[in-house]
Amino acid sequence: MLLTSGIEKETPMKALEGLLVADFTQAFSGPFCTMNLADHGARVIKVEKGGGGDMLRDAGPFDGQHHSLYFAAGNRGKESIYLDLAKEEDKQLAWAIIGKADILIENFRPGVMEKLGFGYQQVCGVNPNII
Numbered sequence: 001m002l003l004t005s006g007i008e009k010e011t012p013m014k015a016l017e018g019l020l021v022a023d024f025t026q027a028f029s030g031p032f033c034t035m036n037l038a039d040h041g042a043r044v045i046k047v048e049k050g051g052g053g054d055m056l057r058d059a060g061p062f063d064g065q066h067h068s069l070y071f072a073a074g075n076r077g078k079e080s081i082y083l084d085l086a087k088e089e090d091k092q093l094a095w096a097i098i099g100k101a102d103i104l105i106e107n108f109r110p111g112v113m114e115k116l117g118f119g120y121q122q123v124c125g126v127n128p129n130i131i
Contacts, residue, residue, distance in 0.1 A: 014041025022094075022101035023047060023078065024118075026054045030107035031074035037103070038077035045097050046075060050084035085116050098123055103131045 016037055023034040023046040031046070031054070038044040048054050056071040063069055081097075083090040098104060104123060106113055113119050123130055 017041035019043070019102045020097075020100055021045070022097050022104040024104065024106035024108070024113070026107065027056060028070075028074060030105060031056070034078065034105055035074055035076060037105075042103070044078040045101075046078045046080040047094055047097065048080055048082050050082045050087075050090065053080075053082055085118075091117065094118065095126060098130070099126050101127065101130055 019037075019042040021034055021037050021042045021044040023030070023044050025031050025034055025046070026048075034044050034046070046054070052058070054071060054075070056074065057068050059068050059070045061069050063072070081093070083094055085091055085094060098118070106118075114122075
C-alpha cells in the first residue's frame, strides 16, 4: 500500500508478478534479459556456478570494495545461489528451483545444459509447464 496525504492507494501489480524465473545465465545478454523480467515483477533466482559465480563478478570497474559495477547493473532485483552442478546435492537444489519455476532461461553454448543434466527433455519431465 502507498500512503499519500493520509489516503491509502493500492500498489498496482506488476505485469510478471507471481512468476518464478530460474536464471542460468551469465555475462551480459542473459542477465540483461532476466533483469528486465525482475523489473516487471518476476521473482528471479540466479543460479551461479560455485567457486566464483557469474564471470562478470570479476569484471571491472569496481565500486571500491571489489564489487563489479557490471555485475550489479545486470543483476539487480534478483536472488542468487551458488551451485556446483557436478555435486548431486547441488543438482537437487537446482531441480527444486526448476520444479517450481514458470520460466527457465540459460545462455550457454548449445549442448551445455544437456551435459549438465538439465536439457529440455529432462526439464520438461520434471516441470511440463515450464517455458
